[in-house]
Amino acid sequence: MKKRKPSQKKLQEKIASNDYEVFFEDECHFKLTLTIIRAWFLAGSCPEIKSPVDRFKVSIFGAMGMNGQLITLENETFNAETFRLFLLKLLYEAELGKKDNGKKKKILMVLDNARYHHAKILQPWLNEVSDLLELFFLPPYSPDLNPIEMLWKKTRRNVTHNRFFNSLSALWYDLKQYWAQFHKPNDELMKLSAFI
Numbered sequence: 618m619k620k621r622k623p624s625q626k627k628l629q630e631k632i633a634s635n636d637y638e639v640f641f642e643d644e645c646h647f648k649l650t651l652t653i654i655r656a657w658f659l660a661g662s663c664p665e666i667k668s669p670v671d672r673f674k675v676s677i678f679g680a681m682g683m684n685g686q687l688i689t690l691e692n693e694t695f696n697a698e699t700f701r702l703f704l705l706k707l708l709y710e711a712e713l714g715k716k717d718n719g720k721k722k723k724i725l726m727v728l729d730n731a732r733y734h735h736a737k738i739l740q741p742w743l744n745e746v747s748d749l750l751e752l753f754f755l756p757p758y759s760p761d762l763n764p765i766e767m768l769w770k771k772t773r774r775n776v777t778h779n780r781f782f783n784s785l786s787a788l789w790y791d792l793k794q795y796w797a798q799f800h801k802p803n804d805e806l807m808k809l810s811a812f813i
Contacts, residue, residue, distance in 0.1 A: 624756050628727065631753065632683070637725035638713045640680040640688075641765040641810060642703075644695050644731070647777055649673040649788055675789050678703040680726065681765040686712055687799035687807035691789065697736035708749055712802055724750045730757055764810040771809075772796070 633638055678690040678700070688710050690703045704726070713721045728734055734752070743752070760766045776795045784790040799806050 620703045624643075626761060628762075632723055633680050636716060636723060637751070638722040639683040639727060639810075640707065640711065641682075641763050642678070642680045642726050642728040643763055643765045643769070645769045646674040646675065647680060647773070647788060647792060649675075649782055650787060662687065673785050675785060675792060677792070679765055680707050680711075681768055681799075681806055681810065682711065682802065683807065683810045684712065684714070684802040685799070685804060686802045687796055687806060689796055694708070695731070695733060697733040697738050700733050700736075701739055701742060704746075704750065708746065723748065725753055726750060727753045727755060727763065729755055729760075729763065734747060767809045773779070777799060 631637055641681065676692055676695065678695070680688045680703075688707050690699075690706050692699045692702070707726070711724055713724070716722055725739060733739075734754070743750070755762050772792065772795060776791050777788070780791075782791070792807075
């Protein structure tokens, strides 16, 4: 039997307490340049797919709830201030369940150790919202404990791989269209976080 990491056990204890609505957070870039994956083609044919030469990208903050809800925010840069803006959006849009005593659950945000997640400038604001939001940091280099990584992979497979986008706005439009199905809690995303 696979031994669990101490942080994974601690996370499972918090989830089992029924005091939290758990969200897994990560940032991701979707580049305008072409990404090719294996696909079926007629024997002897050599398909051509256009690819822009620019290295432009769409940068996304994302949080995937264990309830299956996805909340995203597009931003050109990832820093302490843009991260705070994303957390504000999360607090506003997250659909929270209720504890046994009828009070709304607190959000437990599971995230990696990016420098701006720990920024000192965030601490006063995080203290102000500590009754609504708690950050849970994963150990370094453990993307396997963050199920939103599987959503990014699924998004690339369904939206960006083997596709030509002639502009960032076209790429961003298709990403938004795909993620719109996950704005409300749903079973498909719930399954991605079931292994935690």
